[in-house]
Amino acid sequence: MRTESLPRFQGVLTPVVYRNGGIDLLDQTQLPQQEVVLRLTDVSEVAEAIRTMRVRGAPAIGITAAYGMVVGTEDDESLVTVERMEAIAEALRATRPTAVNLSWAIDRMMAVFVRHEDEAAPRLREILLAEARRIHEEDIEANRCIGRHGAELLPQGARVLTICNTGALATGGYGTALGVVRAAHEGGKLRMVYACETRPRLQGSRLTAWELLNEGVPFRLCVDSAAGYLMAQGRIDAVLTGADRIAKSGDTANKIGTYALAVLARYHDIPFYVVAPTSTVDESTLRGDGIPIEERSEGEVLAPFGVAFAPDGAQAWNPAFDVTPASLIAAIITEVGVFRSPYCFEIERK
Numbered sequence: 001m002r003t004e005s006l007p008r009f010q011g012v013l014t015p016v017v018y019r020n021g022g023i024d025l026l027d028q029t030q031l032p033q034q035e036v037v038l039r040l041t042d043v044s045e046v047a048e049a050i051r052t053m054r055v056r057g058a059p060a061i062g063i064t065a066a067y068g069m070v071v072g073t074e075d076d077e078s079l080v081t082v083e084r085m086e087a088i089a090e091a092l093r094a095t096r097p098t099a100v101n102l103s104w105a106i107d108r109m110m111a112v113f114v115r116h117e118d119e120a121a122p123r124l125r126e127i128l129l130a131e132a133r134r135i136h137e138e139d140i141e142a143n144r145c146i147g148r149h150g151a152e153l154l155p156q157g158a159r160v161l162t163i164c165n166t167g168a169l170a171t172g173g174y175g176t177a178l179g180v181v182r183a184a185h186e187g188g189k190l191r192m193v194y195a196c197e198t199r200p201r202l203q204g205s206r207l208t209a210w211e212l213l214n215e216g217v218p219f220r221l222c223v224d225s226a227a228g229y230l231m232a233q234g235r236i237d238a239v240l241t242g243a244d245r246i247a248k249s250g251d252t253a254n255k256i257g258t259y260a261l262a263v264l265a266r267y268h269d270i271p272f273y274v275v276a277p278t279s280t281v282d283e284s285t286l287r288g289d290g291i292p293i294e295e296r297s298e299g300e301v302l303a304p305f306g307v308a309f310a311p312d313g314a315q316a317w318n319p320a321f322d323v324t325p326a327s328l329i330a331a332i333i334t335e336v337g338v339f340r341s342p343y344c345f346e347i348e349r350k
Helices: 043-051 058-071 082-093 100-115 121-153 177-186 203-215 224-232 258-267
Strands: 016-019 022-026 037-040 158-162 190-196 219-222 238-241 245-247 252-255 272-275 321-324 331-334 337-339
Touching (some): 016 121, 058 121, 100 121, 158 224, 177 238, 203 219, 252 258, 258 272
Parallel strands (some): 238 272
Antiparallel strands (some): 016 022, 022 037
């Protein structure tokens, strides 16, 4: 695979990097058939890329939005106004409602802007870019810490099940749940990864498989509905999932199908681990019923990737996420450590 042509940040494969006044973004809707790197030089292009899932994964879209705030200053050599930056922030914030990392990164960038708003545009741009890169750097380091913490929880010869994509493509680099897989593989503890296809957009088949092949990690794809039978056969030692938002209670929103895996894991007495950076914890949302759940086009179900699977006139319901109650979660693995019920997140915010 032509990984040398893909975006890299500090030597790590990443879905997004800021270079020469714009964003280089790996178009994940084209994987695995094509490795297409888009060049984004306008805020509307950044918003479109997030909305259409050309970039996806809670940490990755947060980083992309942070860089998008910098893009918004590139074409103005005068003083950048508060009104303009607020409009840019709202345009990016409106793209996807569930992942809290998006708003977290935008709020952090706005706080830096407010502290330096009197600077001339070139200097302000430097300051904002430095902060966006800091967010990116912190995410990669957090992922490496997450990987180490998570790998310690797995038995020798672990066989794990995962859903969606939680690797380098979904983050700044390295990965969250797939970062645990990567760390376990590097430490010689991993025997097999079972990756759910992840309907309807097939992030497991298209993206997780692409990453695992690149890393030489042993894996098998399985249809989402095979997960229960895998567990019943005694072939799974742990379930590892990512998160798009974690409520203060520990209730967690993640890719649709995650809740079903948690129920199955509880029935089969298998630990179910949520893996995410602390930026995914939303302490302003008390419980899972307060998390907004994005509903996407029914066309993704009726005619995925333009191929009609249902008869004309059929309708579909297409929530992109579901919520797993904290009572089903064995632990939440973060860069600052492993949290267990009752969840009390003591987090120092940047």
